[in-house]
Amino acid sequence: MTEATGGRLVRLAETVRQPIRFLLDGVERTALSGDTVLTAILTNVPALRQAEFGPERRAGFCLMGACQDCWIWQEQGPRLRACSTPVADGMRLQTRTREDWP
Amino acid sequence: MTEPRIVIVGAGPAGIRAAETLAAAGLRPTVIDEGAKAGGQIYRRPPDGFTRPPATLYGSQAEKAVALHGVFDGLAAAGRIVHLPRHSVAALADGTLHVVGDSGSRWIGYDRLILATGATDRLAPVPGWQAPGVYSLGAMQIALKAQGVAMGRRIVLAGSGPLLTLLATQLLKAGAQIAAVLDTAGMRGQIAAFPDLAVRPSFALQGLAMRARLGRLYHAGIGLEGIEATETGVTAVRWTDAGGRSRRTACDAVGLGWHLKAETQLADLAGCRFDYDATWSQWLPCADRMGRAGDGVYLAGDGLRLLGADGAEVAGRLAAAACLSDLGLPAPDTAADLKRLDRLERFARGIARAFPWPADQVRALSDDTVLCRCEGITAGSVRETAAYGGAEANRVKSLGRAGMGRCQGRYCQLAAAELIAVTGGLVHAGEVGRLRAQAPVRPMPIRALLEED
Secondary structure: OOHHHOOOOEEOOOOOOOEEEEEEOOEEEEEEOOOEHHHHHHOOOOOOEEOOOOOOEEOOOOOOOOOOOOEEEEOOOOEEEHHHOEOOOOOEEEOOOOOOOO | OOOOOEEEEOOOHHHHHHHHHHHHOOOOOEEEOOOOOOOOOOOOOOOOOOOOOHHHHHHHHHHHHHHHHHHHHHHHHOOOOEEEOOEEEEEEEOOEEEEEEOOEEEEEEOOEEEEOOOEEEOOOOOOOOOOOOEEEHHHHHHHHHHHOEEOOOOEEEEEEOHHHHHHHHHHHHHOOOEEEEEEOOOHHHHHHOHHHHOOOHHHHHHHHHHHHHHHHHEEEOOEEEEEEEEOOEEEEEEEEOOOOOEEEEEOOEEEEEEOEEEOOHHHHHOOOOEEEEOOOOEEEEOOOOOOEEEOOEEEOHHHOOOOHHHHHHHHHHHHHHHHHHHOOOOOOOOHHHHHHHHHHHHHHHHHHHHOOOOHHHHHOOOOOOEEEOOOOEEHHHHHHHHHHHOOOHHHHHHHHOOOOOOOOOOOOHHHHHHHHHHHOOOOOHHHHOOOOOOOOOOOOOHHHHHOEO
16 A cells, blocks of 8 residues: 555545644544544545455445444544544544554 | 433434424433434435535435424424434343443433334445445445545446435436446346336336436346455456346446345344344334334334335334324324325335345355455355354354454345355245344443443
């Protein structure tokens, strides 16, 4: 997964909104106010996380809080469900668990 | 007499009409909903600051959406209902709900409970569907409606049901690129169901008009062979057309769905009985025509019968009327709604027959196909487990983990049942039994169990 592949999502409407800055795996990214965390991440990169039970990356599935495919990490610890959490300025999000956790 | 505590779970069309009916009788129900604003999935509203008008968001159904939003917001603003947005019911027992929100959890007691929990997409596994870039059709519609985004640059939609055609036209209209619309339902079955569909002529005609707009993008009677992907995501869908020719369509996103699956976990925990419904090819809770499911529990909307949004409005009013009359309170006349319900059910069963669950496609899945997206359990593993441990859904779950993952079987249960049935020499998937719901029906942080609001 490289920077050059860019995001998966395409914005078709509602593009005039307040920009929001957040960190994704330590890299500063931008999103728009009103984006879910899922939208914010997937307009920047193609996937949300690594699957635990297979070799593939994951990018969400149901977007209605039913499949639980889109849980990701925050630097300070607690996980969040990306499809149903609004992105907020200054969020520090991670697509992988921290390796220094016990 | 102290006022009865009535809780409604879900603020889609059914929950909103139930709340309205109860409030009109002078009661003050509590409405618990996972959404930030009422409307449900079908009439979901974008966050504040979004500007597309209802006509853009909801098309021909805009008036209904606006009416429902207005009714609910009015009741909430006037304090005639208690609205708990962004809250999930994780469990229930002995007349108490365990409710989880952003700030923690709490227990809410009830005398009467109206469950209007709606539905999810009904999914059939396709080889490769675990790849990033594969979404449910409902997910793609939510993304468009509530976020203004397409889930890819070049999209293939596949499956069957009303949403397949509707979503394709909505995405095209919004400027997305659709590479193909692949319907596993053949034209013959669709035409055979037409007499039932014609009981709602305007809906049937709208469907035909949308189909016409898709033109050569739409293919009926296809077979889905697999989804190709690299590490970064989907690259193509392989399929066979109605004439049996192999086709391959390049894309970077795939939407999958076969109509709807009732969301029934809470009804199960509440002790409702279930029957396997052969038309809708799934287990559905039992209730009388009003939605009475026994023990002070009422069911309404797609979580009871998959009648769609209009049917949900009717069912919400009926469940509330039943609740009122069971409490010995004056209830509105339901004769007209009961008649409407019959007509809507005839139409919905016609839809279910026209766009059936693809049982044969599922039964033919190769052993290496991932059946459970949560934990990567393969079709072969489910077959092996059923052969080893017996052809019963809960045994296969216990021994082989299909249905044990974090979605709790919502997206693999029906497909697993097909494989278990074949392995056990049973005729239909209903014979393998139903996965019992397990609390919590949504994941919740340990913190929520330790701290209470």
